[in-house]
Amino acid sequence: MELEVRHLRALCAIADTGSLHRAARQLGVAQPSLSTQLRRIEHELGGALFVRARTGCRPTPLGRLVLSRARPLVAELRSLVSEARAAAVGGRQLRIGSTASRALAGWLRRLRRHWQEPTLHMDVSANALLRMVADGHLDVAFVHEVEGSPLRVPEGLRVRVLVQREPQFVCLPADHPAAAKPVVRLADLAHDRWMIDPTVDGEWDAVRRVLRAEGLDPRILHGDYHTAASLVATGEVVTVVQPTSPSRAETAVRRLHGDPLGVRLLLAARTDTELEGVYPDLAEAYGEVARQAPAYREWLERSGSGALVPALP
Template structure:
């Protein structure tokens, strides 16, 4: 068996994700398929590349050696493919390759970017995983990326990638059925939701880990429902089958309400990531300003989040 670039990508994905399961989700593969591929790669290399344990998969010394050679190859191949695509398309004008975690801020951000840069070819790449966006950024496939980092669970920041913080501590609210007993309260405690099933997206970085820590601290152990489809998740919440953590700028879907969680047990840092040379400092300032304006507009439009920002001294839009 000869190692190919796809094999090297798989190894890097496992190392960055910290487990075969998470890497398989990011790569769009099943866990058994990736496990089989890893065994074949280890057979070709002649030794174990990862140790497997309860805490995930960690590179062995041989794994570190292989990864140190694999990453430059992947970066060069990604840069080569990007250059080839530009050449094939006759790309010669200005362009801006934007990546983002999903959320309502994306549309407002893009609208401001297009209005300010009407002659620039702007593309958008949406991912559930912030780690995947950072890897795309590091390999010259994106110019900027808007990412979330769950408090207490730092992202792996590739070498050379820089971050500019938009919100140091954004709270997570909870989405409930409008008929839920806690729906009429201005604040909801985790203990009040101990009997509810919680929806978790298995592809989201550390979402389950952050929830588990909050549940443990609250002395609860609720059931989990793994759902990746947003429409299905919304239907489950509206029907009262489950609840879910959500961004405070989210819009309540029919039959649901959004409520802040007492004590803010779930928070995330929001930042704009880039790498040196992708944009000039004035360009980066302007792109960040567009994102900031879009985010502030959303916060201003949500009375409960605006109130939270007032109480906590957070970022508020100009009057």
């Protein structure tokens, strides 16, 4: 038997689902047929690829080796088909994934100068976006890595750092006593409710770690960025925000004393060529929003970190 792409796709499905039954449903085939196909593949490769147990299927060492080579091939073929179809109807479309960022609008605007309208997939999970790039569902992903919670970067992805450490600021009600100061201490917020998005990879752990280090145990509410912004405006909570976030009539964005929270900003793609094709526009867009955020710009100038922000004069 000669291995074909459909065989590699079947192996990836079994590994991803952890079950022959679920993999068969995903592939749209009968389970007995998939089991037979797996035995033939294993016979061709000379050994068992999965350990079958009542709890599911786990790759053997040989299986992990095969999967490490199969996944990029399957992803590349998927990308080839997608790009060919796009070219057939008028040109390739750039597929972008991103976590939340104020730089996103400017990046998309700049990319339109060189590409057709890019597609955009937003996700709070940086790890999920990186996996989508590795699997060929996205071309590039702009993500943040919370300090202390390293991302799981799939093997083979190319990564370029945009900002090595971006400090995270705090957003509080404009009439909060601490809002009168340019730099806020965590102790100033000891009696406030905090809102954190637990679906953001690493954010909950990082905030909890920082608060505990200060001996603080405030009440924590869970919610997304939009909910947090509205509750800050009504005086209900305080929340962690990106330093590029603007202050508004009802809210104030302030630096945290000692910069205890930080993230690393990364751009990921499958090839260096893809990275280099989009990185300059992202760097320029990020520099633009950094200039527009007074507190962040002042922090950069005082810390001597302006070089970390592209296009910041």
